[in-house]
Amino acid sequence: MTKYVYVTGGVVSSLGKGIASASLAAILESRGLKVTLIKLDPYINVDPGTMSPFQHGEVFVTEDGAETDLDLGHYERFITTRMKKANNFTTGQIYMSVLEKERRGDYLGKTVQVIPHITNEIQDFVRRGAGVGTADAVDVAIVEIGGTVGDIESLPFLEAARQMSLKAGPNNVAFVHLTYVPWIAAAGELKTKPTQHTVQKLREIGIQPDALLCRADRRIPDDEREKISLFTNVPEYGVISMWDVNTIYKVPRMLHEQGLDQLICTKLQLNTRSADLKRWDTLVSEVENPAKDVTIAMCGKYTDLSDSYKSLNEALRHAGIHNHSRVNIEYVDSELLTADNIDQLKQYDAVLVPGGFGKRGVEGKILAAQYAREHKMPYLGICLGMQVATIEYARHLAGLTGANSTEFDPETPHPVIALIDEWQDADGSIQKRDEKSDLGGTMRLGAQSSDVAPGTLAYDIYGSVVTERHRHRYEANEKYLERLQNAGLVISAITQREKLTEMVELPRTVHPWYVGVQFHPEFKSTPWDGHPLFTAFIKAALDHKAA
Numbered sequence: 001m002t003k004y005v006y007v008t009g010g011v012v013s014s015l016g017k018g019i020a021s022a023s024l025a026a027i028l029e030s031r032g033l034k035v036t037l038i039k040l041d042p043y044i045n046v047d048p049g050t051m052s053p054f055q056h057g058e059v060f061v062t063e064d065g066a067e068t069d070l071d072l073g074h075y076e077r078f079i080t081t082r083m084k085k086a087n088n089f090t091t092g093q094i095y096m097s098v099l100e101k102e103r104r105g106d107y108l109g110k111t112v113q114v115i116p117h118i119t120n121e122i123q124d125f126v127r128r129g130a131g132v133g134t135a136d137a138v139d140v141a142i143v144e145i146g147g148t149v150g151d152i153e154s155l156p157f158l159e160a161a162r163q164m165s166l167k168a169g170p171n172n173v174a175f176v177h178l179t180y181v182p183w184i185a186a187a188g189e190l191k192t193k194p195t196q197h198t199v200q201k202l203r204e205i206g207i208q209p210d211a212l213l214c215r216a217d218r219r220i221p222d223d224e225r226e227k228i229s230l231f232t233n234v235p236e237y238g239v240i241s242m243w244d245v246n247t248i249y250k251v252p253r254m255l256h257e258q259g260l261d262q263l264i265c266t267k268l269q270l271n272t273r274s275a276d277l278k279r280w281d282t283l284v285s286e287v288e289n290p291a292k293d294v295t296i297a298m299c300g301k302y303t304d305l306s307d308s309y310k311s312l313n314e315a316l317r318h319a320g321i322h323n324h325s326r327v328n329i330e331y332v333d334s335e336l337l338t339a340d341n342i343d344q345l346k347q348y349d350a351v352l353v354p355g356g357f358g359k360r361g362v363e364g365k366i367l368a369a370q371y372a373r374e375h376k377m378p379y380l381g382i383c384l385g386m387q388v389a390t391i392e393y394a395r396h397l398a399g400l401t402g403a404n405s406t407e408f409d410p411e412t413p414h415p416v417i418a419l420i421d422e423w424q425d426a427d428g429s430i431q432k433r434d435e436k437s438d439l440g441g442t443m444r445l446g447a448q449s450s451d452v453a454p455g456t457l458a459y460d461i462y463g464s465v466v467t468e469r470h471r472h473r474y475e476a477n478e479k480y481l482e483r484l485q486n487a488g489l490v491i492s493a494i495t496q497r498e499k500l501t502e503m504v505e506l507p508r509t510v511h512p513w514y515v516g517v518q519f520h521p522e523f524k525s526t527p528w529d530g531h532p533l534f535t536a537f538i539k540a541a542l543d544h545k546a547a
């Protein structure tokens with residue numbers, strides 16, 4: 001029987017609820033339990049696919065092609081269960097589903113209401129995410145409720161959680177509440193009042209937390225924990241201190257040492273072996289004791305918010321760990337790059353152009369790709385980064401003046417990157433589309449496999465087949481491939497199904513390490529295995545630095 005742990009948040013957002021949830025899941029997994037994580041987002045958008053990365057951070061893509069909250073990235077990096085579309089849902093999805101049922105007449109003329117129809121739907125979605133009734137059913141589903149307790153919009157989720165614990169019984173549902181204990185410098189004190197209030201709010205709606213994770217910039221002393229316990233009705237052993245650490249990989253050990261997993265297992269009557277966090281300790285020691293260091297220039301647009309590149313940053317760090325190195329990431333705003341200042345890239349050990357949408361900053365990215373090519377600096381282009389490398393090559397080496405993507409210049413004489421239906425039409429001519437596709441629905445999303453050409457860098461990295469996840473609309477235009485190849489660009493992987501360009505590279509005879517990929521490899525990197533492409537990229541950067 002599947003048990004549930006609901007994780008709620010109080011006082012303020014950005015306290016690390018995702019990391020806390022993933023850490024608890026990781027400890028439970030190390031106790032031999034089959035665990036998954038589910039994220040409930042209270043906003044009305046159907047998914048974060050069309051939300052600005054400035055507002056929402058990265059959009060994480062699952063194997064089955066769902067565009068989800070970035071917390072799912074943490075989940076996949078912390079536990080072995082892979083996330084699916086069903087592991088993340090929003091208020092928008094709940095309402096959409098209820099409204100469809102209402103239109104179909106499923107409610108038999110009843111008045112459709114938040115309670116019970118919306119709250120029942122939420123519970124059904126949670127059970128589906130936990131795989132209940134399927135071979136994938138887990139022992140424990142950790143359900144993270146987005147937002148902060150007290151917000152109007154997350155109320156139906158909290159109400160659904162309360163109802164679930166009422167129906168399933170107290171030994172099948174546990175509640176963990178993440179709260180903030182600020183240090184007031186002027187008073188020289190940690191303040192517990194916000195915590196008292198947020199737990200009051202929670203208890204008002206009928207939820208008594210079993211454990212409190214108290215975020216603070218420091219360890220919370222026992223007398224303060226005792227006070228919090230008294231005011232919140234949470235036993236003192238359930239008042240757990242979660243202080244700032246230099247790496248998120250310390251959190252599982254921190255929570256385990258204070259008995260969080262045991263508390264949950266006791267509450268949910270789960271008899272398991274004891275936790276084994278050795279691999280986390282090894283990981284932390286690798287992170288804290290790098291032998292070398294390397295600095296990567298990340299030339300992107302959303303440079304002021306590193307949450308937009310969450311998985312990418314993690315993947316680079318993992319690759320560092322696998323090279324016993326610290327990876328420093330310097331954000332270079334591609335909008336400010338010009339031919340006059342591009343040689344600022346000289347100071348770095350490698351250049352990375354990440355994914356992106358829209359025209360802003362694209363010419364700077366093209367310059368960065370050119371600079372890396374001409375100066376034999378290791379270059380990794382991801383998605384848009386592959387596209388700008390292709391445009392750059394077309395313009396400067398294949399004689400295709402004015403080459404561009406139709407995303408940035410619909411009138412370009414040489415659309416080397418374009419929407420498939422702009423180049424795949426019956427008479428073989430390149431057709432222009434005047435209508436832009438529906439923003440919500442035309443992406444190539446999720447995992448697809450490609451064949452890799454023997455003898456290439458790609459082959460050394462991946463072997464004969466590469467399976468990675470996608471999130472993009474535009475493709476390398478088939479009609480230009482021959483001209484690019486004749487000019488020396490290597491197409492090192494093409495998709496098995498549609499024969500689309502997946503990887504391009506420069507021959508090793510002209511450049512030590514220059515690779516562009518249409519997919520997003522960062523979504524599959526974990527601290528345990530790293531990722532072969534990033535590991536190779538960081539190694540190339542280290543070699544470049546040493547040379």
Ligand code: GLN
Binds near residue numbers: 382384
């Ligand atoms: N804007 C490009 C496209 O839609 C690249 C997308 C990306 O980098 N994720 O194809």
